[in-house]
Amino acid sequence: MQAQSKQSTAGGSRAVQLDAFGGPEVLDIREVPAPQAGPGQIRVRVTTAGLNPMDWIMTADADTAARFGLSLPAGFGTDYAGVVDQVGDGVTGYAPGDRVFGGALSRAVADYVVVDPAGGTAANEAHHTPDGVDDRIAATLTIAGRTASAALAAVGPGPDDTVLIGGAGGGVGVFAVQLARISGARVIGTGSATSADYLRDLGAEPVAYGDGLADRVRALAPSGITAAIDLHGVETVHVARELGVPDSRICTIAAQVDGVTAGNGANAPAGSLEEIARLVAAARLRVPVAASFPIEQIRRAAELQAGRHVRGKVVIDL
Numbered sequence: 001m002q003a004q005s006k007q008s009t010a011g012g013s014r015a016v017q018l019d020a021f022g023g024p025e026v027l028d029i030r031e032v033p034a035p036q037a038g039p040g041q042i043r044v045r046v047t048t049a050g051l052n053p054m055d056w057i058m059t060a061d062a063d064t065a066a067r068f069g070l071s072l073p074a075g076f077g078t079d080y081a082g083v084v085d086q087v088g089d090g091v092t093g094y095a096p097g098d099r100v101f102g103g104a105l106s107r108a109v110a111d112y113v114v115v116d117p118a119g120g121t122a123a124n125e126a127h128h129t130p131d132g133v134d135d136r137i138a139a140t141l142t143i144a145g146r147t148a149s150a151a152l153a154a155v156g157p158g159p160d161d162t163v164l165i166g167g168a169g170g171g172v173g174v175f176a177v178q179l180a181r182i183s184g185a186r187v188i189g190t191g192s193a194t195s196a197d198y199l200r201d202l203g204a205e206p207v208a209y210g211d212g213l214a215d216r217v218r219a220l221a222p223s224g225i226t227a228a229i230d231l232h233g234v235e236t237v238h239v240a241r242e243l244g245v246p247d248s249r250i251c252t253i254a255a256q257v258d259g260v261t262a263g264n265g266a267n268a269p270a271g272s273l274e275e276i277a278r279l280v281a282a283a284r285l286r287v288p289v290a291a292s293f294p295i296e297q298i299r300r301a302a303e304l305q306a307g308r309h310v311r312g313k314v315v316i317d318l
Contacts, residue, residue, distance in 0.1 A: 015110035016076040024302035043086035049108040050079035050139040075107035081138035099129040101138035132281040140313040146265030148175035149272035154251040154261040155227040159184030164228040166236025288312030
């Protein structure tokens with residue numbers, strides 16, 4: 001094993017764990033042995049973890065957890081940012097003191113995570129954090145950024161497009177709206193009436209979801225829409241079809257619809273996450289942090305995230 005920092009001495013560490021599947025009430029902070037980096041791995045001292053809907057969805061019940069390969073006792077959270085403090089044999093390109101971000105499936109809300117920097121999936125990966133991107137922002141990028149990138153790749157927006165994005169104010173919507181705008185597309189985003197200013201600030205033209213959505217979209221875009229991404233359910237899919245968008249230019253992330261591509265962060269284009277980080281560093285893409293909590297308030301943070309009405313991202317400071 002290569003050199004390690006003073007921070008990485010053996011001993012205990014904190015981790016959020018659950019002994020039963022369920023809601024935020026099952027989350028507890030435990031003292032656990034500090035994990036050690038093996039060959040091909042690095043250990044990261046986590047400074048911030050970002051929460052996503054998938055965190056509580058996949059730990060809500062045993063059947064869902066099993067589909068993600070989780071068993072009890074389980075950890076919580078996937079997105080992280082921090083500093084490398086231990087480097088295993090055979091690892092190149094990373095050294096103690098390097099700032100990194102990435103994914104550690106259902107174990108990110110902990111003082112330390114051990115990951116494979118060449119893993120290449122949100123379940124087990126690391127990327128260098130660019131200068132100009134602080135850890136709170138870096139800890140929000142992996143799951144939502146990959147998912148948005150996959151969805152945009154499925155519909156391929158460009159300067160000649162008007163894209164309807166359903167659920168545009170959520171955690172993935174933050175990225176999808178801005179990436180579509182960067183591509184040159186016009187974006188119409190659905191949300192509640194109270195989210196209109198927030199959506200405009202992201203670069204979307206807001207439209208209220210619910211009954212009559214198709215008519216409201218027609219009024220905003222008399223020439224029609226050319227692509228659609230549904231980040232919440234199927235309402236946007238149905239409206240897009242009604243407005244003549246072909247299934248080949250419609251994508252979902254939270255529902256399965258016959259004939260429509262289901263976007264999956266695991267299938268995001270190579271290099272998309274690094275590109276998102278570069279856009280953030282260049283101030284071309286911003287990530288609103290709706291709330292931050294210390295690890296001691298993990299249940300409160302998870303309750304807020306699970307409410308599905310957060311405008312922006314929720315992070316945990318360690």
